[in-house]
Amino acid sequence: MEKVMQNDLSKIADIIARNPKEPGSLIAVLQDIQKEFHYLPCEALMETARVLGVPMSKVFSVSTFYNAFSLTPRGETIVRICQGTACHIKGGKLIQEQIESALNIKAGETTPDMKFTIEIVNCVGACAMAPVIIVNNDYHGNVKCDKVKNYLDGK
Amino acid sequence: MVTIQINGKLVQAEKGEMLIAVIRRQRIDIPALCHHDAVEPCGSCRLCMVEITKKDWDGWSKFVTSCLYPVEPDLIVSTHSPRVVELRKTILDLYLARSPKSEIIQRMAAEYGITQTSYQEVPDGDNCIMCYACTRVCEELGCNAISAVQRGHKKIIAPPLGEPPVDCVGCLSCANICPTHFIEWNDDNGKRTIWGKQFELVSCKICGKKTITRDFAEYLVRKRNIPANYFEICDDCKRTELTKSMGKIVIAAQEISK
Numbered sequence: 478m479e480k481v482m483q484n485d486l487s488k489i490a491d492i493i494a495r496n497p498k499e500p501g502s503l504i505a506v507l508q509d510i511q512k513e514f515h516y517l518p519c520e521a522l523m524e525t526a527r528v529l530g531v532p533m534s535k536v537f538s539v540s541t542f543y544n545a546f547s548l549t550p551r552g553e554t555i556v557r558i559c560q561g562t563a564c565h566i567k568g569g570k571l572i573q574e575q576i577e578s579a580l581n582i583k584a585g586e587t588t589p590d591m592k593f594t595i596e597i598v599n600c601v602g603a604c605a606m607a608p609v610i611i612v613n614n615d616y617h618g619n620v621k622c623d624k625v626k627n628y629l630d631g632k
Numbered sequence: 633m634v635t636i637q638i639n640g641k642l643v644q645a646e647k648g649e650m651l652i653a654v655i656r657r658q659r660i661d662i663p664a665l666c667h668h669d670a671v672e673p674c675g676s677c678r679l680c681m682v683e684i685t686k687k688d689w690d691g692w693s694k695f696v697t698s699c700l701y702p703v704e705p706d707l708i709v710s711t712h713s714p715r716v717v718e719l720r721k722t723i724l725d726l727y728l729a730r731s732p733k734s735e736i737i738q739r740m741a742a743e744y745g746i747t748q749t750s751y752q753e754v755p756d757g758d759n760c761i762m763c764y765a766c767t768r769v770c771e772e773l774g775c776n777a778i779s780a781v782q783r784g785h786k787k788i789i790a791p792p793l794g795e796p797p798v799d800c801v802g803c804l805s806c807a808n809i810c811p812t813h814f815i816e817w818n819d820d821n822g823k824r825t826i827w828g829k830q831f832e833l834v835s836c837k838i839c840g841k842k843t844i845t846r847d848f849a850e851y852l853v854r855k856r857n858i859p860a861n862y863f864e865i866c867d868d869c870k871r872t873e874l875t876k877s878m879g880k881i882v883i884a885a886q887e888i889s890k
Contacts, residue, residue, distance in 0.1 A: 519793060533799065535766075539791035542783045547668030 488513065489521045493528050500531045507540055515551045552587045552594035556580075556612050556629065561600030563607040568622075571607050573597070575622045576598070579629060636707040637795065651698035651709065652680050660711050663720065663740045665811040666698060666763035671772050674697040676763050677811075679722050679740070684709050695719060717744070725749050727761060734759045734812045759814040760789060766806035766815060774855060775799045778806060797831035803843035836866035838874045844868075 490625045492496025492509045494500040506529065510521045517540050531538040556576060560569045573595075575585055580593050587594040603609050610628060617628050634645050638658055648771040650673060655662055666677035676698035684701070685693035685708045695716065698709075706838040710716060724741040729751035731737050741747070763778070766789060770777050777800035779817045782815045789799030802824050817826035824845055831845035843849075849863040865873070 522792075532771075532779075533792045534770075534776045534779035534797070538779035538781060541781045 485514070485518070486520060489518070489524050493525055494537050498528060500529055502529055503531055503536065503539060504543075507536075508548055509547055510607075513567075515553065516547045516549060519548075550587065550591065551595075552592050554592060554613055554629075555594045555596060556610060557596045557598045557601070559599075559601050559603075559607070559609040559611075561604065561607075563604035564600075564609055569606040569608045571622055572610060572620050572625065575625045576610070576629070579626055612631070634703050634705050636703055636705070636709060638709045639711055645703040649700045649701070651682065651684075651696070651703060651707075654703060655698055655709070655711055656797055662698065662711050663724075663743070665736070665761060666765055667699045668765055668769075668809055670764065670809065671768040673697075675700040676762055679720060681716060681723075682709050682711050683713045720744060721746060725751060729753050730757050730760045731761060731812060732757055734761075736812055737761075744827045747832060750807070759812040762787065762789070763811060764789075765809045765811060767803045769809045770842065771801065773805055774822055775801055775803075775851075777801075791827050791829075797827050800827055801827055801847040802829070802831035803848045803849055803851075805888065811847050836869055837864045838869040839866060841866045841868070862884075 478557065482487050495502050495509065496506050503525070506525050507517060510525070522536050522540060524532060525531070526536045528572060528576055537596050540548065544573070545613060558564075558569060558573045560573070564572075576595060578590055580595065582588055582593070582595060584595045584597045598611075601609055601611060601616070603616060603618060605606060606616075608618075610617050610620050610625075615626070617626075634647055636645055636654065638641055638655060638660065641658070643654060643658060645868075652662070652664065652667060652673075662680050662682065664677060664680040666675070667673060667680060678697060680698045681695045682698045683693050685691075686706055687708070689700050693715075697797050699709075719749055721744050724744055725738070725746055726749075727734075727737045728746060728749035729742050732749065732753050741749075764780070767779055777797040778789055778791050780787055781792075781794075782788065791800065804817060804826065807813075807817050807826065815826070817824065819833065819842065822833050822835070822842060822847055824833055833842040834849050835842055835846055843863060843866050852858050853862070863879075
């Protein structure tokens with residue numbers, strides 16, 4: 478796990494301070510940290526445990542339980558490729574290969590410049606426009622292999 | 633007091649008591665893996681399920697985990713009805729597929745006539761059945777050193793961050809409560825190792841026998857108001873010392889009565 482910078486530590490303290498100082502704030506705090514850093518740094522988990530008065534083992538248990546939390550750094554842009562039944566039939570695998578070769582990483586990995594992370598999801602409830610990819614929070618339906626680069630560039 | 637009926641026999645029970653305690657007091661054997669008197673019940677192993685009904689339920693019945701069900705007036709409980717036995721067999725069958733090497737599971741399953749699981753065995757299935765007895769006892773003790781990590785089939789019981797647990801005091805409560813003896817530890821050369829953390833063992837001042845870990849002794853002194861020198865002498869030597877002083881008292885008493 479990577480070490481965080483000194484100014485990040487004060488940022489973590491600020492994020493925790495924004496929420497009520499009680500064990501019930503745990504998930505809200507973790508969500509805020511995840512939003513800020515795109516992952517949960519080890520130091521942030523320990524600080525959260527200390528301030529909220531929740532045992533470290535509980536904090537770790539919660540942060541590994543939910544898929545929304547990541548303990549390894551993730552890219553600024555998260556590309557989610559749907560591999561649900563409909564998207565799979567409509568060539569989701571080809572889209573995945575196209576994106577993987579465009580970014581030069583495999584699914585689940587992050588580019589070395591920390592710009593992109595590829596994730597595989599199993600259905601996003603938009604089967605009518607399969608195959609679907611989601612770039613950050615923008616949904617793209619009827620994705621064509623030759624258009625993939627445009628979506629990644631945010632067009 | 634509450635009167636309930638277990639397998640056709642009327643039985644008295646304390647109000648608020650859990651069914652399992654009443655059933656076991658009647659010397660009726662029902663299996664359970666996650667239940668332990670030292671910790672709060674959590675109903676995770678599902679083996680203590682019994683069938684309950686009431687006169688006014690129009691013949692309906694339901695299955696409940698007896699470790700989590702407080703007694704109610706007029707409850708009619710069957711611990712070995714065909715349906716509940718069938719259910720227990722299925723659960724044991726699944727456990728046998730999950731932990732084929734566990735002796736206690738093999739024994740329990742054999743009691744219900746299962747020697748070979750009818751499901752596909754988990755490849756390299758370990759003996760952890762996710763009953764949370766270890767995490768519950770650790771929490772009860774106030775250490776919270778271990779917890780469930782990950783989810784679904786990847787879930788394991790582990791210390792946070794995959795490192796030796798900072799909060800662990802090496803008391804072995806988790807290893808001792810584990811129904812399937814999955815948690816490994818060893819004492820060697822005055823050192824104890826558990827969860828990848830090494831502890832120094834305290835030696836008795838008189839006989840030199842190794843007792844508990846220094847971390848655990850310090851923890852008990854700090855949290856439970858136990859005198860700091862309490863763990864310097866082992867229990868056996870304390871008893872010997874006590875016997876000696878008792879002897880002195882007896883002799884003194886005899887002297888006086890003369």
